[in-house]
Each structure stands twice: as C-alpha cells, then as structure tokens.
Amino acid sequence: MTNPRADRVKDVAKLVGRSSRTRRRQFLVEGPQAVREALRAHRDCLVAGGTAVVDEVYASRECLDRYPEFDEFFESTQESGGSQLQMRIASELVLAAMSDTVKPQGIIAVCRFxxxxxxxxxxxxxxxxxxxxxxxxxxxxGTLLRAADAAGADAVIFSNSSVDVYNPKAVRSTAGSLFHLPVVLGADPSTVAALCRKAGLGVLAADGYGALNLDQLQDESAARSFEQQTPESAYQLESPTLWLFGNEAQGLSAAELELVDHRVAVPVYGAAESLNLGTAGTVCLYASARAQRRPS
Amino acid sequence: MTNPRADRVKDVAKLVGRSSRTRRRQFLVEGPQAVREALRAHRDCLVAGGTAVVDEVYASRECLDRYPEFDEFFESTQESGGSQLQMRIASELVLAAMSDTVKPQGIIAVCRFxxxxxxxxxxxxxxxxxxxxxxxxxxxxGTLLRAADAAGADAVIFSNSSVDVYNPKAVRSTAGSLFHLPVVLGADPSTVAALCRKAGLGVLAADGYGALNLDQLQDESAARSFEQQTPESAYQLESPTLWLFGNEAQGLSAAELELVDHRVAVPVYGAAESLNLGTAGTVCLYASARAQRRPS
Structure with a gap:
C-alpha cells in the first residue's frame, strides 16, 4: 500500500476519533512493542478458543526486516489456521496518514475492544x-494501567466520565499493558464498590487527608509476617483490596469517598503539597502487592 | 500592561527558549500554585540573607482577585524592604504572549536559576x-523531581545531556517542587558517584536486571527494625543512598552501571515488560525514605 489517500487508509485513520472507535468497537495500536503484545494476546485468545483481538496489521518493509518476529508470527498463525488476521505492507506515508503521531514507528494494528x-x-x-x-x-x-500491570493487579476499572482508554495516546502510554490484564470501562463507582465488597474485597481510597498512613499499614503487615506484636490499624494491607484513585486535579469527590471503608494517605516526607496521581497510584498498588505476596 | 507586542512582553517570552534562559539565567514559572511556591522560596531566601529567587511577576486582575494571598505577599515583602521584586497587572492577551501554553493560568513569574x-x-x-x-x-x-520531593529526598541531580529542567513543561510538571529541594544540573555521573561514595553514601542503580530485589531489601530492613534474624542481602536500605535512574528508552548505560555498588530491580509481579521511569523512580525513592525513617 502506497497511496495515503486510499479509502482503506482513511478508514483506519478514522479510528483516531472516539466516535468511529465506539461505533466499530475497534482501536489503533502503534509501534513494535505494543503490536507485539496485541499479537500475543490475539494468539493466546485463539488458542483458548476465544475471539480475535487483532483484525489488521500494517507494517513497513523496514520494520518487518528489523523485527523478523512479526513475519514468524504471521506464518505460525496461518499454519494453525482459522485466523482472519490481515497483514499488509504499507509505506511510511501510508502509516503516517493512519496515525495521529508525527513519527509512526513502522507498524500499526487495528484491534478489537x-x-x-x-x-x-x-x-x-x-x-x-x-x-x-x-x-x-x-x-x-495509560501510565496507571501499566503500573497496575507491573504490580500484578487483577484488573483496572475506569469510571464513567473517564478519558477513553482506547485513545491513541492512552494506548501508547500503556506500553502493551492493555493486553495484559482485564480492563472494565464506564463503570459506576458505587456499583463497583458494592459488588467488590460483596466479593470479599476491602475498599480503600488513596486520599492525602486519609486517617490511615500507608507506611504504617505496610509496617504492620510486615510485623504480622514476623509474628511480631504491634499496634494494629483498622485495615490489613494483605487483604483483598479495591483501591479508588481520583481525578488528577480534584482527587476523589465527597460522594466517592463515601463509598470506601478507609481513607489511606501516602505519606509526604518532603515539602511537596501532594503526590501526582501516577505516583500515589503506583505506591499504593505496590504496597498492596507486596503485602499480599509476602511469604508468611 | 495590555500590549502583547511590547518589548517587555517579547523579552519575557524569549525565556521559553533555552538559549535565552541560559544567557540570562532566568526561567518562567506559570500558574498560581507554582508561582506561590516560587514566592515562598523568594521570601525564605531573603529572610535568610540570600539573594532573590523571583525577579518579576505578571498577573491578571482576575487572578489577583481570586487569590488575594498574592497581594498580601507583595505588601508584606514591600514592608520588609529590600526586595527588588516587580509586580505588574497584565491582560490575558499579554500573559498568553509571554507563555508557551494556550491557556495561561493568570500569573507568570520570571525567576532566577x-x-x-x-x-x-x-x-x-x-x-x-x-x-x-x-x-x-x-x-x-518534572514528575521525578516532584516524587523525590514527596519522598523527602535531599536533592535531585541531573546528568549532563539531560533535558533542561527550566523548560516550561518541566517546570509545570514539578508543581513547585523545583523550589522545595536543591537541584544540581549538568553533572558528570562518575564524579557524582565518586563524591557521594566519599561522603558515605551507597550507590544503587534502579535496573530491571538487577541482582538485588527491592522488596527483599525492604523486608530485611523491616526485619532489622523488629530485631528479627533473617537472611541479609548485600545492602541495607536504611543506609544513606544515591539512586541512579536511567534514560526512558535505554535505561542506564553500561558505563553508568559500572559506577554503582549494586543493581536493584523493582519486582514486576504482572506481565508488564518493564516499569516506566516515573514508576520505578517513585517506588525506589519511597522504599529508601521509609527504611530511613522507620523508628528503630
């Protein structure tokens, strides 16, 4: 494919916009790393008897020469049969026309939600x-989704009126994590809290004004693993947990804070007024992950 | 000030570019939160007998009405005498012409390095x-500087060939932390490592392939505080520490890794290939801060 004005190119490029994504339930994945993760998820899904993840892949000759694994992947999926996956060689101009980035990275996949x-x-x-x-x-x-993936979280849930996680910039920021753990979209926070509580999870808010201190919860959790007698806070960090994280500027609303069992503050040791969302989320999720995975 | 083409406006706007910043040793700080932190630092410096931090402030009438603290600040510094600080009312058009943002936040300060x-x-x-x-x-x-501030780090050092921390986007990302803790720029990593080691600091690399595991170091540090007998790794996390963090895409180079005592991996519990720089830096700095501040 060499014509950046071809109908197919325009069709792919439309997925940069939310309305086309929502209507077609498809989104764009760009760059070798993210496309590799999409193709892995695609293969794993088909092997498990599920549906396709990737519908189309467009790559430059240079990219395929540089990453021979893609050709191997296409051969192996063709051999295993049943895949509808389309793979086409495209010029850099075509790839640029399909993408919202100035420098496309040589490969673009059209994926299903x-x-x-x-x-x-x-x-x-x-x-x-x-x-x-x-x-x-x-x-x-995207950054929080990637951090949740690294911390081994079981899923990430986005409330209604959150940014669209299929936005190309969000997809890029996930660095492939979108294909590693389940994602739930458009959820109502009060429903999520109620169902999680019913499923046995404690519900915590990351909140700079929280009464519980994350470091203290961590130390108490470590003390329990050493069978030490120490004062106990109201929550055990090794318990199954749903964390609520708020909007970047306003944090959690009063209504959202009403939904939780406890508000937990990440301590600020220096002069910073607050933590940014990514920092707070990372520290909280890693603290839970470590407490839950400590050999007891 | 209402004329966006005035020479003074052009002079301020030039600080969006690195060459003017470097020549004049001045940079731009935008928005109420960051300017407030700059003014606090300015006042603290003058009280301590140091030099000025802020040279000029330009604000819209609306901004000053909304944040009366700024007027109070200017009155109190005038009364204390000796301040050369200039404060001018400027129109939104003038503020937009001074800044590199589409929506200026009503107040801009010209600060000294x-x-x-x-x-x-x-x-x-x-x-x-x-x-x-x-x-x-x-x-x-900027995000890492803010995370280091939150973790109570004593300073952040940028190597030569790093991005300019006085870049307006970096300044915005620090959310004022640039004025909370000392920053060293243009440093040679091998000199930094040697001088820090001489000053009694251990030198650690955050490195996904590191032989030491950060969670294990944290648990061992907690165990020591409980006077538990546990296996001991080669490094005690509560020791004075210099952390090295690498480039976003390539991580630390072989030469940089040669400079450290130990390479420490932040564990990845999920399927993420790696952590991004902000996530890894945050987790490492918080782990050290907590170990160093645990009551023993």
Whole structure:
C-alpha cells in the first residue's frame, strides 16, 4: 500500500476519533512493542478458543526486516489456521496518514475492544483491583494501567466520565499493558464498590487527608509476617483490596469517598503539597502487592 | 500592561527558549500554585540573607482577585524592604504572549536559576539523593523531581545531556517542587558517584536486571527494625543512598552501571515488560525514605 489517500487508509485513520472507535468497537495500536503484545494476546485468545483481538496489521518493509518476529508470527498463525488476521505492507506515508503521531514507528494494528464486564473480573476471585474515578489525561490513564500491570493487579476499572482508554495516546502510554490484564470501562463507582465488597474485597481510597498512613499499614503487615506484636490499624494491607484513585486535579469527590471503608494517605516526607496521581497510584498498588505476596 | 507586542512582553517570552534562559539565567514559572511556591522560596531566601529567587511577576486582575494571598505577599515583602521584586497587572492577551501554553493560568513569574553546586548538597550530609542520567522528556524530569520531593529526598541531580529542567513543561510538571529541594544540573555521573561514595553514601542503580530485589531489601530492613534474624542481602536500605535512574528508552548505560555498588530491580509481579521511569523512580525513592525513617 502506497497511496495515503486510499479509502482503506482513511478508514483506519478514522479510528483516531472516539466516535468511529465506539461505533466499530475497534482501536489503533502503534509501534513494535505494543503490536507485539496485541499479537500475543490475539494468539493466546485463539488458542483458548476465544475471539480475535487483532483484525489488521500494517507494517513497513523496514520494520518487518528489523523485527523478523512479526513475519514468524504471521506464518505460525496461518499454519494453525482459522485466523482472519490481515497483514499488509504499507509505506511510511501510508502509516503516517493512519496515525495521529508525527513519527509512526513502522507498524500499526487495528484491534478489537478488549474491555470485559465487571462480573467477569469478580468471577476470577481478584485480590487487587484499581478503580480510576474521572481520570482525564490519556497519559495518566495509560501510565496507571501499566503500573497496575507491573504490580500484578487483577484488573483496572475506569469510571464513567473517564478519558477513553482506547485513545491513541492512552494506548501508547500503556506500553502493551492493555493486553495484559482485564480492563472494565464506564463503570459506576458505587456499583463497583458494592459488588467488590460483596466479593470479599476491602475498599480503600488513596486520599492525602486519609486517617490511615500507608507506611504504617505496610509496617504492620510486615510485623504480622514476623509474628511480631504491634499496634494494629483498622485495615490489613494483605487483604483483598479495591483501591479508588481520583481525578488528577480534584482527587476523589465527597460522594466517592463515601463509598470506601478507609481513607489511606501516602505519606509526604518532603515539602511537596501532594503526590501526582501516577505516583500515589503506583505506591499504593505496590504496597498492596507486596503485602499480599509476602511469604508468611 | 495590555500590549502583547511590547518589548517587555517579547523579552519575557524569549525565556521559553533555552538559549535565552541560559544567557540570562532566568526561567518562567506559570500558574498560581507554582508561582506561590516560587514566592515562598523568594521570601525564605531573603529572610535568610540570600539573594532573590523571583525577579518579576505578571498577573491578571482576575487572578489577583481570586487569590488575594498574592497581594498580601507583595505588601508584606514591600514592608520588609529590600526586595527588588516587580509586580505588574497584565491582560490575558499579554500573559498568553509571554507563555508557551494556550491557556495561561493568570500569573507568570520570571525567576532566577535555582540550581546549586554538588558540593553544597554534600556539605549538608544528605541521606537520600537521586541522579537522573540522560532523562529526555521534560514531563518525566518534572514528575521525578516532584516524587523525590514527596519522598523527602535531599536533592535531585541531573546528568549532563539531560533535558533542561527550566523548560516550561518541566517546570509545570514539578508543581513547585523545583523550589522545595536543591537541584544540581549538568553533572558528570562518575564524579557524582565518586563524591557521594566519599561522603558515605551507597550507590544503587534502579535496573530491571538487577541482582538485588527491592522488596527483599525492604523486608530485611523491616526485619532489622523488629530485631528479627533473617537472611541479609548485600545492602541495607536504611543506609544513606544515591539512586541512579536511567534514560526512558535505554535505561542506564553500561558505563553508568559500572559506577554503582549494586543493581536493584523493582519486582514486576504482572506481565508488564518493564516499569516506566516515573514508576520505578517513585517506588525506589519511597522504599529508601521509609527504611530511613522507620523508628528503630
């Protein structure tokens, strides 16, 4: 493909906009790393008898020469049969016309929406969940999803009126994590809190004004693993937990704070007025992950 | 001031570019929160007999009406005498012409460079330092500076060939932290490592392939505080520490890794290939801060 004005190119480029994404339930994934993760998820899904994740891949000859794994992947999926996956060589001009980036990275995949219903997440008996309430910046949404993936969270839930996680900038920021753990979109926070509580999870808010201190919860959790007698706060960090994280500028609203069992502050040791969303989210999720995975 | 083409406006706007900043040793600070932190630092410096931090402030009438603290600040500094600080009312058009943002937030300060020499940092007997090696993205640089501030780090050091921390986007990302803790710029990593080691700091690299595991170091540190007998790794996290963090895409170079005592990995519990720079830096600095501040 060499004509950047071809109908097919325009069709792909439309997925940069939210309305086309929503209507077609497809989104764009750009760059070798993210496309690799999408293709892995695609293969794993098909092997497990599920539906396709990737519908089309467009790559430059240079990119395929540089990353021979893509050709190998296409050969192996063709051999295993049943895949509808289309793979086409495209010029850099075509790739640039398909993307919203100035420098496309040589490969673009058109993927199907991967979000799942909350019920599916809860059926898998999760230990660690994150609920992002009204997060607005696509980069923050992607970064938190990647941090939740690194911390081994079982899923990330986005509230209604959050940024679209299928926005190309959000997808880039996830660095492939969108294909690693289940994502729930458009959720109502009070429903999420109620269903998670019913499923045995404690519900915590990351809140700079919280009465509980995250470091103290961590130390108490470590003390329990050493069978030490120490004062005990009202929450055990190793318990199955849903964390609520708020909007970048306003944090959690009064109504959202009403939904939680406890408000937990990440301590600020220096002069910073507050933590940014990514920092607070990372520290909270890692603290839970470590407490839950400590050999007892 | 109402004329966006006035010479003074053009003079301020030139500070969006690095060459003017470097020549005049001045930079722009935008928005109520950051300007407030700059003015606090300015007042604290003058009270301590130091030099000015802020040279000029331009604000809209609306902004001053909304944040009366600024008027109070100017009155109190005038009364205390000796301040050369200039404060002018400017129209939104003038503020937009001075800034690189589409929506200026009603107030802009022209500040003097605040970075200090490494010797000054070491003379204060630091416990926790961060050295950012070849960080390229202004947002990442600012976010890490803010996270280091929150973790109570004693200073942040930027290597030569890092992004300019006085870049307006970096300044915005710090949310005022640039005025909370000392910053060293243009440092040579091998000199920093050698001088820090001489000053009694251990030198650690945040490195996904590190032999030491950060969670294990944290648990061992907690165990020591409980006087538990546990296996001991080669490093005690409560020791005075310099952390090295690498470039966003490539991490630390072989030469940079040669400079450290130990390479420490932040564990990845999920399927993420790696952590991004902000996430890894935050987790490492918070782990050190907590170990150093645990009551023993």
């Amino acid at each position: 991967v979000d799942v219903p909350l019920g599916e997440v809860l059926a898998a008996k999760p230990l660690l969940l994150a609920l992002l309430c009204r997060v607005q910046d696509p980069g923050n949404a | 605040v970075d200090v020499p490494l010797g000054e940092v070491l003379a204060a007997k630091p416990l926790l330092l961060a050295l950012l090696c070849r960080v390229q993205d202004p947002g990442n640089a």
